[in-house]
Amino acid sequence: MNRRKFLQYAGASSIASQPAPGAQGRVRAGILGTGHSHTLGKLKAMQDSPDYDVAGICENDPAARARAQKDPRYKGLRWMSEQELLGDNSIHLIVVECRVWEALSWGKKVIDAGRHLHLEKPPGNTWAPFKELVEEARRKKLLLQTGYVWRCHEGINAALDAARKGWLGDVYMVRGTMNSDRGAEERAIEAKYHGGGLFELAGHVIDRTVELLGRPAKVQSWLRHDTRYPDTLADNNLAVFEFDKALAVISQAARMAGSGDHRSFEVIGTDGTIIVWPEASPPRMRVHVRKAQGPYAAGWQDINLPPQPRFVGDFKELARAIQTGQPLKLSYDHELLLQETLLRASGEL
Numbered sequence: 001m002n003r004r005k006f007l008q009y010a011g012a013s014s015i016a017s018q019p020a021p022g023a024q025g026r027v028r029a030g031i032l033g034t035g036h037s038h039t040l041g042k043l044k045a046m047q048d049s050p051d052y053d054v055a056g057i058c059e060n061d062p063a064a065r066a067r068a069q070k071d072p073r074y075k076g077l078r079w080m081s082e083q084e085l086l087g088d089n090s091i092h093l094i095v096v097e098c099r100v101w102e103a104l105s106w107g108k109k110v111i112d113a114g115r116h117l118h119l120e121k122p123p124g125n126t127w128a129p130f131k132e133l134v135e136e137a138r139r140k141k142l143l144l145q146t147g148y149v150w151r152c153h154e155g156i157n158a159a160l161d162a163a164r165k166g167w168l169g170d171v172y173m174v175r176g177t178m179n180s181d182r183g184a185e186e187r188a189i190e191a192k193y194h195g196g197g198l199f200e201l202a203g204h205v206i207d208r209t210v211e212l213l214g215r216p217a218k219v220q221s222w223l224r225h226d227t228r229y230p231d232t233l234a235d236n237n238l239a240v241f242e243f244d245k246a247l248a249v250i251s252q253a254a255r256m257a258g259s260g261d262h263r264s265f266e267v268i269g270t271d272g273t274i275i276v277w278p279e280a281s282p283p284r285m286r287v288h289v290r291k292a293q294g295p296y297a298a299g300w301q302d303i304n305l306p307p308q309p310r311f312v313g314d315f316k317e318l319a320r321a322i323q324t325g326q327p328l329k330l331s332y333d334h335e336l337l338l339q340e341t342l343l344r345a346s347g348e349l
Contacts, residue, residue: 027319029093030085031057032106034068036120038147038311039097043073045311051319055091056080086113092322096120100193104129111136116143116322122203123339125193125348130339138332143321145314145328146335148207150265152313155276155285155305159267160212162274167293169271174213174248176205176266179259187233187254195223195346196234197254203342205265209241209248210337211330212267216241216248219344227255239345250345283308
């Protein structure tokens with residue numbers, strides 16, 4: 001299939017709806033924490049965007065702050081105390097880049113301070129405090145966006161779009177794989193949680209699955225330790241989600257060579273299938289439809305996608321919502337359903 005044709009078709013509906021960059025003023029953002037592996041990527045996404053002005057960054061851990069201040073990628077940033085960051089009324093958005101066990105308490109500080117919140121994933125391993133956080137943001141009309149990385153991926157968006165338009169017939173199966181290749185330090189962190197590697201990574205897949213299929217009626221998981229590592233990490237995991245007319249199967253393993261290129265998302269229906277490899281090089285799709293639909297010819301076709309940089313689309317969406325006062329594409333209820341489903345699959349709920 002012609003890649004240009006696909007991209008023109010996929011982008012046509014979204015381009016017209018985007019506000020002009022900076023039309024409502026640049027979003028002043030602050031960063032709270034440097035402890036998450038996504039911190040630098042999100043900093044760069046904001047620094048490269050015409051929609052953002054990064055006002056400053058706070059790191060309360062002296063050792064972590066000293067390390068970050070030696071890193072040239074943080075050069076030029078204003079280092080602020082937590083009190084300065086949360087008390088600066090010129091800041092619209094605070095991006096919380098923390099470890100799992102810090103997410104809910106730090107997120108609460110941001111909402112209590114009256115700022116929009118981008119909260120790193122997974123946002124804690126408890127249900128009631130997360131629900132309280134989301135409901136308080138809703139009550140205050142503050143935006144809350146969690147940091148799952150496949151939300152703006154062109155290939156996955158195309159798969160969900162095809163499913164919603166009926167091009168794949170009756171969708172009866174979603175499959176996803178989010179493997180990793182963890183070393184001892186990362187394994188020790190993930191082993192703190194009952195769901196292990198599935199809790200850490202499967203939320204990326206669950207995010208798009210429940211967006212398409214809604215709340216699963218039943219969730220069953222197999223959380224296993226099958227490698228020779230002398231730890232307790234659940235490192236070979238499978239979760240099956242039952243819906244009214246469909247199943248979803250998500251697998252996650254913590255020790256796979258070449259795991260990034262292997263990560264995949266599939267939507268399978270009675271009249272078509274779309275398989276996406278979101279993080280392959282290049283990212284690509286394989287599509288089969290019984291008859292020509294939209295940009296797709298009948299039969300199997302392969303599509304190589306352009307680079308899909310993480311975080312850029314998420315922060316563009318967040319800026320749009322802040323600048324226009326309109327809701328995010330993914331609602332408060334979606335964030336609640338995602339966290340509930342992740343915790344069910346992880347054996348935490």
